[in-house]
Amino acid sequence: xxxxxxxxxxxxxxxxxxxxxxxxxxxxxxxxxxxxxxxxxxxxxxxxxxxxxxxxxxxxxxxxxxxxxxxxxxxxxxxxxxxxxxxxxxxxxxxxxxxxxxxxxxxxxxxxxxxxxxxxxxxxxxxxxxxxxxxxxxxxxxxxxxxxxxxxxxxxxxxxxxxxxxxxxxxxxxxxxxxxxxxxxxxxxxxxxxxxxxxxxxxxxxxxxxxxxxxxxxxxxxxxxxxxxxxxxxxxxxxxxxxxxxxxxxxxxxxxxxxxxxxxxxxxxxxxxxxxxxxxxxxxxxxxxxxxxxxxxxxxxxxxxxxxxxxxx
Numbered sequence: 001x002x003x004x005x006x007x008x009x010x011x012x013x014x015x016x017x018x019x020x021x022x023x024x025x026x027x028x029x030x031x032x033x034x035x036x037x038x039x040x041x042x043x044x045x046x047x048x049x050x051x052x053x054x055x056x057x058x059x060x061x062x063x064x065x066x067x068x069x070x071x072x073x074x075x076x077x078x079x080x081x082x083x084x085x086x087x088x089x090x091x092x093x094x095x096x097x098x099x100x101x102x103x104x105x106x107x108x109x110x111x112x113x114x115x116x117x118x119x120x121x122x123x124x125x126x127x128x129x130x131x132x133x134x135x136x137x138x139x140x141x142x143x144x145x146x147x148x149x150x151x152x153x154x155x156x157x158x159x160x161x162x163x164x165x166x167x168x169x170x171x172x173x174x175x176x177x178x179x180x181x182x183x184x185x186x187x188x189x190x191x192x193x194x195x196x197x198x199x200x201x202x203x204x205x206x207x208x209x210x211x212x213x214x215x216x217x218x219x220x221x222x223x224x225x226x227x228x229x230x231x232x233x234x235x236x237x238x239x240x241x242x243x244x245x246x247x248x249x250x251x252x253x254x255x256x257x258x259x260x261x262x263x264x265x266x267x268x269x270x271x272x273x274x275x276x277x278x279x280x281x282x283x284x285x286x287x288x289x290x291x292x293x294x295x296x297x298x299x300x301x302x303x304x305x306x307x308x309x310x311x312x313x
Contacts, residue, residue, distance in 0.1 A: 001081045001101050002033035006074030008067055009088045010040035017089040030097040033080040038070040068172035068191045075166040087157035089219045099213035100160045110206045111161045113154025114214025116140045121222045128285030132268040133293050136233040137220045143264035151210045152256045156192030158216045169199050176243045190240035197248040234293045238300020246308050265290050
């Protein structure tokens with residue numbers, strides 16, 4: 001397969017991160033067919049990248065500002081069989097593309113997502129931070145499969161799709177995710193969740209696959225390791241889930257979340273309490289964080305749903 005790797009970028013503040021991401025793609029055992037850098041309405045960064053990477057495809061986002069627009073631009077520019085997306089603050093392990101390609105050997109598979117590990121700015125996980133909420137920092141979380149398995153949706157920073165299906169179903173919606181209110185406002189998300197569900201609805205029998213061999217490391221800066229960001233990210237996720245449910249229906253839009261809230265999180269609370277009883281008092285912090293995270297996400301969903309209903313009335 002010819003795999004086009006798309007990295008969406010937006011700020012010079014991540015210059016070294018971008019260079020590390022590109023370098024990790026170039027160092028793959030499976031050589032990418034092309035590397036596409038999509039610059040989100042930043043002419044200075046666009047020019048700088050064109051000078052730095054004359055052998056890559058460096059283009060400006062031709063759609064609405066935001067991650068969804070950048071991903072759509074990348075898919076439209078790509079000429080490979082598969083479009084693989086990598087976050088601009090992530091680094092892929094050498095076997096990443098090889099593992100993604102392996103996931104597409106079954107014709108029914110239209111999307112493959114990999115394992116994303118957190119790279120904490122301090123070198124270690126905050127003791128209060130529960131693994132069940134690693135999604136708040138863009139990483140694979142406890143409750144996801146640990147072996148290759150079908151899933152409802154992939155995580156957008158470590159994902160690949162057959163190129164033709166992206167345009168076929170209308171691409172990523174720019175009305176969901178950080179493109180809604182700008183980069184410096186609420187940390188919204190879920191554009192890949194809505195896209196995967198919509199794709200499965202329009203192409204019955206299509207499979208999204210989790211491939212644990214496709215590993216990347218995702219950098220977690222110090223501001224995102226604090227409890228304030230944790231709460232705001234959970235609340236924003238609830239707002240985003242309301243938009244997803246409005247777009248694809250509550251049944252499909254919340255199918256995975258029901259199991260997560262009723263099984264994964266209660267087990268996480270018990271695990272934290274058990275750890276505290278064995279002498280790890282930080283376990284109580286993890287248990288409390290799970291409760292707070294669920295409450296803030298539910299509150300965000302309620303607020304988002306109410307806003308949508310008021311907007312329609």
